Amino acid sequence: MGDTTDIKKGTVIRHQRDLYVVTDFHFVNPGKGCAFTKTKMKSITSGKGAEVTYKSGETIDVVRVDRQTVQYLYNDGNSFSFMNKESYETIEVDADIIGDDGKYLKEGLDVVGSFHEGKLVSIQLPKKVQYTVVTAPPAVKGDTASGNVTKEVVLDNGLEIQAPIFIKEGTDILVNTETGEYGGRVNE
Numbered sequence: 001m002g003d004t005t006d007i008k009k010g011t012v013i014r015h016q017r018d019l020y021v022v023t024d025f026h027f028v029n030p031g032k033g034c035a036f037t038k039t040k041m042k043s044i045t046s047g048k049g050a051e052v053t054y055k056s057g058e059t060i061d062v063v064r065v066d067r068q069t070v071q072y073l074y075n076d077g078n079s080f081s082f083m084n085k086e087s088y089e090t091i092e093v094d095a096d097i098i099g100d101d102g103k104y105l106k107e108g109l110d111v112v113g114s115f116h117e118g119k120l121v122s123i124q125l126p127k128k129v130q131y132t133v134v135t136a137p138p139a140v141k142g143d144t145a146s147g148n149v150t151k152e153v154v155l156d157n158g159l160e161i162q163a164p165i166f167i168k169e170g171t172d173i174l175v176n177t178e179t180g181e182y183g184g185r186v187n188e
Contacts, residue, residue, distance in 0.1 A: 002062035004037045004054045010114050010122040012044070014061035015052060019044040021114075021122045023099055029056075044121050047096050063116060070113040070120070072105045080105065082113065082120065093120050101125055104177045106157035125177040130186055131155035132172050139165040150182075 007013075011022045020041035029035040035056035042049050054060060070082040070091065080098050082091045091113075095102060097120070104125055105111075112124040135154035150162040161175060163182045174183035 002060055004056055004058055004060065006060070006062050007037050007039060007054070010124050012063040012065050012114065012116055012121060013039075013041065014063055015041065015050070018046070019063060019116065019121075020050060021097070023049075023122075042096065042099075044116065044119070047094070065114040065116050065121065067112050067114055067124075069110050070123070072107065072109045072111060074107065075102065075105070082111075082123075085110070091120050093123075097121065098123060101177070103159055104129055104157075104175070106131065127178065128174040128176055128183045130172055130174055131157060131159065133163070133167055133169055136163070136167055136169045136171075 007022055007025050009022055009024065013020050013022065020043055022039050023042050024040040026038045027035070028038060037054045037056065039052050039054065040049065041052060069085050071085055073081040073083055073090070078095055080093045080095060080102060082093065083089070084091060101123060106129070109129065111126070113120050114122045114124070132155065133153045134156050137151055139151070149165050151165050152160055153163045153167055154160050155175070159175070161180060161182055163173065167173060172186035174186060175181070176183040
C-alpha cells in the first residue's frame with residue numbers, strides 16, 4: 001500500500017482489480033479545496049487507457065515491480081525489442097506500452113525496465129540522452145539580432161527538435177527526455 005506521494009511515471013497501481021502503469025501524472029494544488037493528483041494510466045492486461053484523479057493523501061495499492069537495466073535493440077513498427085543485460089535474453093514489448101518514450105530510443109541505449117511477474121511493463125529513460133545532429137540548416141546572417149533564435153534539427157534516431165542556431169551537422173548534443181528540449185552540447 002502507498003499514498004499519492006508514491007505516484008510517479010512508471011509506477012504500477014492496482015485499480016479496480018486490474019494492474020495499471022502510470023504513463024503521466026500532474027499534481028494540482030488549487031487555492032480552495034483539497035490538493036489532488038491527476039493520473040493517466042494504461043492497463044497492463046488490456047492496454048486500455050484510464051484517467052483517474054486521487055485526492056492528496058488517499059491510499060492507493062502500489063504494486064511492487066522489479067527494476068533491471070535493459071538495452072534497446074530495435075523497433076519493428078509494432079513492438080520494441082530490448083535485451084536483458086544480465087541474461088542476454090531478448091524482450092519484445094508492445095509499442096503501446098512504450099508510448100511516447102519510443103521517440104527517444106536509439107540503438108544501444110540503456111534504460112531501466114520495470115518488470116511485474118517477469119513481464120516488462122514500463123521503461124524509465126535517462127533524464128538526458130546524447131544524440132548526433134544529422135541535419136541542420138545553416139544559420140542565416142542577422143538571425144541573432146532578434147535574441148534567442150532556434151532552428152529545427154534532425155538527430156541520428158530521426159527525432160526532430162529545436163536547437164540554437166549555432167548547432168551544426170555532426171555536433172553531439174544532449175536532449176532532455178522529460179521535456180523534449182535541447183539540453184546542451186556534449187563536452188569534447
